[in-house]
Amino acid sequence: MVTTVSVTTVTTVTAIAAMGLEAVVSSAAAIALIMFLGSRELALAHGSGISERLGRYLMIGIVPLLLVFSAGVVLQIVQILR
Numbered sequence: 001m002v003t004t005v006s007v008t009t010v011t012t013v014t015a016i017a018a019m020g021l022e023a024v025v026s027s028a029a030a031i032a033l034i035m036f037l038g039s040r041e042l043a044l045a046h047g048s049g050i051s052e053r054l055g056r057y058l059m060i061g062i063v064p065l066l067l068v069f070s071a072g073v074v075l076q077i078v079q080i081l082r
Contacts, residue, residue: 026071033062033069
């Protein structure tokens with residue numbers, strides 16, 4: 001499931017980059033990534049079974065967001081180097 005979400009996310013990001021909206025998407029991904037990572041850390045810090053399960057499930061959202069954030073960083077570097 002994570003692989004399907006990741007492939008779909010990367011495909012969407014490249015399509016958006018072709019339209020010139022990569023700055024908007026990268027900013028939104030960075031904000032969402034910070035929120036997901038913070039939520040995951042808080043869930044894992046609690047230590048109960050439900051919190052640990054929630055922390056694992058949040059990784060489903062974190063992995064595609066990391067890919068989007070990484071793609072945004074790479075696109076910004078490429079634009080600077082041109």
